[in-house]
Amino acid sequence: MNAELQERPALWIDAERRRFKVARRSFVDPDILRQEYRSIFDKCWLYLGHASELQKPGDFVSRTVARRSLLFTRDAQNGIHAFFNACPHRGAQVCRERKGNAKSFQCFYHGWVFGADGVLRSQPGQECYPSDFNADGSANLVPVPRLESYRGFWFVCFDRNAQSLEQYLAGAREWIDIIADQSEVGMTLVGGTQEYQIRANWKLLTENSIDGYHAINTHATYIDYLKNAQGSMSPVPFEGKGHDLGNGHAVIEYRAPWGRPVAQWIPLWGEDGRRELDQVYARLVGRFGKERADRIAFSNRNMFIFPNLVINDIMAITVRTYFPTAPDAMQVFGWALAPQEESAWARKYRLSNFLEFLGPGGFATPDDVEALEQCQRGFDNLGEAPWSDISKGMGKAEVSYDDELQMRAFWTQWQARVQAGSGVMGQVP
Amino acid sequence: MNAVAVSRDEVEELLFLEAELLDEWRLRDWLKLFTADGGYYVPATDVPANASPDTALFYVADDRFRLEQRVERLLKRTAHAEFPRSKTRHLVSNVRIRGRSGDELDVGAAVITHRTKMGLTETYIGSYRYRVVATPEGLRIREKRCILDMDGLKPNGRISIIL
Numbered sequence: 001m002n003a004e005l006q007e008r009p010a011l012w013i014d015a016e017r018r019r020f021k022v023a024r025r026s027f028v029d030p031d032i033l034r035q036e037y038r039s040i041f042d043k044c045w046l047y048l049g050h051a052s053e054l055q056k057p058g059d060f061v062s063r064t065v066a067r068r069s070l071l072f073t074r075d076a077q078n079g080i081h082a083f084f085n086a087c088p089h090r091g092a093q094v095c096r097e098r099k100g101n102a103k104s105f106q107c108f109y110h111g112w113v114f115g116a117d118g119v120l121r122s123q124p125g126q127e128c129y130p131s132d133f134n135a136d137g138s139a140n141l142v143p144v145p146r147l148e149s150y151r152g153f154w155f156v157c158f159d160r161n162a163q164s165l166e167q168y169l170a171g172a173r174e175w176i177d178i179i180a181d182q183s184e185v186g187m188t189l190v191g192g193t194q195e196y197q198i199r200a201n202w203k204l205l206t207e208n209s210i211d212g213y214h215a216i217n218t219h220a221t222y223i224d225y226l227k228n229a230q231g232s233m234s235p236v237p238f239e240g241k242g243h244d245l246g247n248g249h250a251v252i253e254y255r256a257p258w259g260r261p262v263a264q265w266i267p268l269w270g271e272d273g274r275r276e277l278d279q280v281y282a283r284l285v286g287r288f289g290k291e292r293a294d295r296i297a298f299s300n301r302n303m304f305i306f307p308n309l310v311i312n313d314i315m316a317i318t319v320r321t322y323f324p325t326a327p328d329a330m331q332v333f334g335w336a337l338a339p340q341e342e343s344a345w346a347r348k349y350r351l352s353n354f355l356e357f358l359g360p361g362g363f364a365t366p367d368d369v370e371a372l373e374q375c376q377r378g379f380d381n382l383g384e385a386p387w388s389d390i391s392k393g394m395g396k397a398e399v400s401y402d403d404e405l406q407m408r409a410f411w412t413q414w415q416a417r418v419q420a421g422s423g424v425m426g427q428v429p
Numbered sequence: 430m431n432a433v434a435v436s437r438d439e440v441e442e443l444l445f446l447e448a449e450l451l452d453e454w455r456l457r458d459w460l461k462l463f464t465a466d467g468g469y470y471v472p473a474t475d476v477p478a479n480a481s482p483d484t485a486l487f488y489v490a491d492d493r494f495r496l497e498q499r500v501e502r503l504l505k506r507t508a509h510a511e512f513p514r515s516k517t518r519h520l521v522s523n524v525r526i527r528g529r530s531g532d533e534l535d536v537g538a539a540v541i542t543h544r545t546k547m548g549l550t551e552t553y554i555g556s557y558r559y560r561v562v563a564t565p566e567g568l569r570i571r572e573k574r575c576i577l578d579m580d581g582l583k584p585n586g587r588i589s590i591i592l
Contacts, residue, residue: 191480193486195473360589
């Protein structure tokens with residue numbers, strides 16, 4: 001940690017006067033990005049993929065996580081693995097496909113062959129190596145230091161000494177349960193990845209993903225669209241709460257008028273749709289009782305898991321992860337999550353709902369992207385306009401979904417990790 | 430109008446007109462080129478070109494109603510992603526009639542679209558696949574599908590214009 005970062009606090013908190021400010025320098029400074037990789041992306045549990053992406057023995061996915069090229073595999077004995085996608089011999093990537101099914105991976109450079117369990121199977125010219133060449137396993141693919149899962153969500157951690165994933169997830173587990181419980185046989189990612197780049201700092205997307213305050217302005221045209229589409233709304237007002245889930249995780253949970261495939265009916269879906277959703281709801285009541293069933297079916301959740309996973313259970317469910325590639329650029333990956341057993345009817349409406357709002361071609365996300373990029377441009381002025389404000393709702397006993405508690409939970413954790421040992425600025429002049 | 434008699438020239442005229450209307454932001458006129466059941470699709474870049482939006486994740490899957498709403502949205506000041514409006518140029522080439530059946534033509538083309546906003550220009554590269562119908566009023570689009578030849582949207586953070 002360089003001394004200057006220590007001396008220039010990123011947060012400015014005055015609890016008494018209910019002010020919470022964030023230094024805009026944190027969105028533009030390359031030194032801070034370097035420090036973020038060291039103390040956040042190299043230390044925290046990071047989302048890798050979903051169990052449903054590896055359904056059969058031999059299924060694999062290759063994916064970049066925190067600048068590492070990883071290979072996520074299911075072996076013949078159904079063991080799940082994650083390896084660094086680099087040949088132990090000379091470093092070439094042993095897998096160059098995004099996904100598929102393979103008995104083994106052959107590095108095309110010199111022909112070393114590895115099983116889906118990462119073990120070296122063969123090497124051309126084996127007779128030129130000593131017989132105990134791989135006795136210590138050093139010629140196998142290198143596994144990630146830690147790989148653990150919770151309810152179908154697989155995470156990696158590059159810090160061997162990190163706490164367990166379950167401990168790390170803290171209060172977020174309860175909310176992941178609410179989402180995973182929507183299926184009796186397991187949730188699945190629907191085929192297709194939305195992959196895009198935003199010219200903005202990654203923390204702006206964190207803030208945006210759990211921001212209930214911006215919707216009315218930023219997404220005015222989406223609300224117009226719902227009003228124009230006959231029967232696309234149920235008579236439910238926007239209302240709900242924000243929660244700090246510990247370890248930097250946060251969620252907003254709220255009611256909203258849009259339709260939910262599990263299971264808030266809207267007139268657009270007709271009587272057949274109503275019957276189907278009634279059945280989905282009845283099964284939830286049978287499994288969990290009315291109170292929890294109501295919460296699963298009728299509440300929306302925008303959940304953030306520190307540092308870069310968003311699971312939004314709204315008019316559809318999106319799983320979104322993102323990584324900074326520069327102080328002012330990030331790479332975003334988005335998927336659609338659904339109950340495996342849902343009907344073709346429900347799947348169709350789920351995907352239709354998803355595209356209406358979500359993703360770079362939707363009626364809402366492009367405006368979020370614009371907002372983030374405009375913030376980044378605004379930060380050009382940080383010399384004279386150095387602070388952002390996230391004070392909304394500070395000090396309230398009951399926190400509304402459109403307050404900014406969630407962002408303060410994120411920033412507090414961010415500060416603890418990035419500026420460990422340094423104080424926050426405590427006085428507003 | 431009979432699909433059998435339609436020439437590539439006539440199809441090109443339709444596609445070039447379409448590009449012109451988009452680049453001039455005459456989106457309501459552009460919409461008139463579609464049939465009453467017309468649709469517009471952009472699949473994700475890691476699903477098959479002929480994937481169905483009922484079973485796979487797309488970027489865009491608009492039926493006629495949603496296409497009309499997309500146009501209306503884009504013409505509002507509150508469509509923030511396109512305010513101020515970007516400058517675009519659709520370059521359509523390699524137009525070919527790939528098949529004919531009944532009143533319908535299967536048309537393929539290549540496209541490069543440049544979008545400039547606030548000093549930055551980004552490029553979308555892809556192919557078009559159209560279902561074009563010969564109607565008494567002339568050629569109309571029943572389905573337009575833009576298949577991107579890209580690995581995701583890099584550096585384009587969005588498809589806020591019509592490709």
